[in-house]
Amino acid sequence: MNPTRRTVLLAGAAAALSPSLPAAAAPKPETATLQPYAAYWYPDSLPSGTPDTGVTWRSLKSWRPADDPDLAFNAATVPLAPRFTPTPANTTARTHQARVQSLVSFGPTSGNPSQGSATADYYALTHWAYIDELVFWGGSSGEGLILAPNAPVVDAAHRHGVPVLGNIFLPPVAYGGQLRWTRDLVQKDAHGRHPLAARLVAVAEAYGFDGWFVNAETGGGDASLGADMLGFMRELRALARGRGQRVTWYDSMTVQGTVSWQGALNAQNEAFFQAADDMFVDFRWTAGSLSASGQRAEQLGRSRYALWAGVDVEANGWNSAVNWDAIVPRDRPHVVSVGFYRPEWTRNHLPADERAPEDFHAADDRFWTGRSLDPSRPDGTDGWRAPAVSVADRSTVTSVPFASVFNTGHGLRWYEDGEVTSDAPWNHLGLQDRLPSRRWAVHTDGQRPCVNFDFADAWRGGSSVLVEGELDEPVIVDVYATRLPVGVDTVVELTCRTDAGRVNAELAVATAEPRGPGATPPYTYLPVNSVNSWQTSTVRLTGLTGTVHAIGVRLTAPPDGGPVRWRLGGLAVRTASRTPAAPSGLRVTAASGGDLRFAWNPAPGDVRHYTLHRLLPDGTRRFLGGTCQRAYFVAGQEPEQGERAARFELRAVGELYTTSAPATVTHRW
Incomplete structure (x- = not known):
């Protein structure tokens, strides 16, 4: 582990291992007493003294789901989607080799809202296509050591088919770590079992996430503690496997119970690797140690790609000095996988007044796609070897109906059918669509236009796709890699708008894979309308059979067309339109002034998410929020125009963004 990273890690442990979030991202508990937060615990015993304001000390050993008042707000509901690997977007990206793990702190350990917050300034990760495992990073000695991911993440x-792990962080002694917490974690009962292993598996199951990342960095242990930790890991993994969960080990504690970061798979940590599904290799690795580690893993009958080589990007992002050839060489098989530590640098390094959503996404695209901002055209001179250069993207778009309004999970306002129904900024990753996996692959013999998520206007949600530039030759934009069956009734709906210039728009549909990596899919082009207002065109796939492998758009401007601004607001593939059934039993379960907790009975059948509106005295509806859960919290409601009671409406939203009839409730002031 290099000294700079060690300094950063330890300082982060003392400060809850969290990015500097604006106040709006973490409302203070004393001003929002009903606000639910992401959960965190100590293994068993609590610190001495009293917690800081806004911090709640909890014991995991004492946790029971029936006693958890915030469980309904924190339990994820979307199942882990299967995904496939299409023909790579370029000739350098590999399949079935290196994978990517991402260790991300989305918010502080304490005070991290369960269901988003009233700011667009958020790490709204969208490049899931390159990630194989996400770790919900955090924890501190003064707040809690075990973190359950919040439901939107x-x-x-x-x-997008990515499993999410909660984090177990046992910090160094110098920064508040106490060895008794390690002993608490690995304690045994009278039958020789590890009760907290079972409790961790129960938490992951109740909260709907996929397992645990175990990082034991508290020094002072001995061989006896090392043996207890190994027994704990073996039991945790066995129980986790029985529930379809995963366990990752961080290269820190050795089999002797001491903390000594190896930067390799060796005799000091091999037993822990064997007791886990994979291992994060600490940052002190070298080319030689990674090569030897990969060989050692294969000698054990394991995949070398179950080792994540730590790449610290917290301080310098794409400016970090990384020996990429030691991990993902261009001229031979990949050595091991990549473990990114804190890629939310793409947000955090921006000045506070330059964190508009478009600023963040420009930086995040640069990190994941590379300097060219086009995975089909990697920049060979770029010193930053972005994941898109080495790792093939994946997609989960495999069944009909499928729809997207290109919602990234945050925005400056909320749109419904092109109209603003809330002018408040927001974030809630649970509302994010399945997004295009390769952004943005553009095929043209002429000048390449800019293609980005745009937040100045949208059809639904908070964002749309904007194509902007001089179209001196036809331009094809790959939108989705898919595996969608084509039937006699299959149609594609495209919602788009021309903001400037003149452009002929066509839907591009490919029923076969490209001839090879980096090639344009063999599209068939079907006309659509594009006018200067939002319009939805319904296109029948007449004459096409089999499976849709790719969906895109082709834009052509007349010779004297000038600059073009063209916006894509929605895409749907369906055979029939379905309206979801309405939820029932909408009720206010708790109120404190204008802060309200809602709960309801879920609608039968398939529901994508729920939306909550307030019906105002003038008959208009104001969007308050959406969620995939069966409970929701809103803050700061006030009487409107002298009203004595507020009226609220809840609707179920289907996969095609059709909405149910409302369930209603009235709350008297």
Whole structure:
């Protein structure tokens, strides 16, 4: 582990291992007493003294789901989607080799809202296509050591086929770590079992996430503690496997019970690797140690790609000095997988006044796609070897109906059918769509236009796709890699708008894979309308059979067309339109002034999410929020125009963004 990273890690442990979030991202408990937060615990015994304001000390050993008042707000509901690997977007990205693990702190350990917050300034991760495992990073000695991911993160990740792990962080002694917490974690009962192993598996099951990342960095242990930790890991993994969960080990504690970061798979940590599904290799690795580690894993009958080589990007992002050839060489098989530590740098390094959503996504695209901002055209001179250069993207778009309004999970306002129904900024990753996996692959013989998520206007949600530039030749934009069956009734709906210039738009549909990596899919082009207002065109796939492998758009401007601004607001593939059934039993379960907790009975059948509106005295509806859960919290409601009671409406939203009839409730002031 290099000294800079060690300094950063330890300092982070003292400060809850969290990015600097704006106040709006973490409302203070004393001003929002009903606000639910992501859960965190100590293994068993609590610190001495009293917690800081806004911090709640909890014991995991004492946790029971029936006694958890915030469980309904924190339990993810989206199942982990299967995904496939299409033909790579370029000739350098590999399949079935290196994978990517991402260790992300989405918010502080304490005071991290369960269901989003009233700011667009948020790490709204969208490049799930390159990630194989997400770790919900955090924990501190003064707040709690065991973190359950909040539901929006899990729901968004699961839509894209990415498992999410909670974090167990036992910090160094110098920064508040106490060896008794390690002993608490690995304690045994009278039958020789590890009760907290079972409790951890129960938490993951109740909260709907996929397992645990175990990082034991508290020094002072001995061989006896090392043996207890190994027994704990073996039991945790056995129980986790029985529930479809995973366990990852961090290269820190050795089999002797001491903390000594190896930067390799060797005799000091091999037993822990064997007791886990995979291992994060600490940052002190070298090319030689990774090569030897990969060989050692294979000698054990394990995949070398079950080792994540730590790449610390917290301080410098894409400017970090990384020996990429030691991990993902261009001229031979990949050595091991990549473990990114704190890629939310793409948000955190931006000045506070330059964190508009478009600023964040520009930086995040640069990190994951590379300097070219086009995975089909990697920049060979770029010193940052972005994941898109080495790792093939994956997609979960495999069944009909499928729809997307290109919602990234945050925005400056909320749109419904092109109209603003809330002008308040927001974030909630659980509302994020299944997003295009390769952003943005553009095929043209002419000038490449800019393609980005845009937040100045949207059809639904908070964002749309904007294509902007001089179209001197036809331009094809790959939108989705898919595996969608084509039937006699299959149609594609495209919602788009031309903001500037003149452009002929066509739907591009491919029923076969490209001839090879980096090639344009063999599209068939079907006309659609594009006018200067939002319009939905319904296109029948007449003459096409089999399976849709790719969906895109082709844009052509007349020779004298000038600059073009063209916006894509929605895409749907369906055979029939379905309206979901309405939820029932909408009720206010708790109120404190204008802060309200809602709960309801779920609608039968398939529901994508729920939306909550307030019906105002003038008959208009104001969007208050949406969630995939069966409970929701809103803050700061006030009487409107002298009203004595507020009226609220809840609707179920289907996969095609059709909405149910409302369930209603009235709350008297």
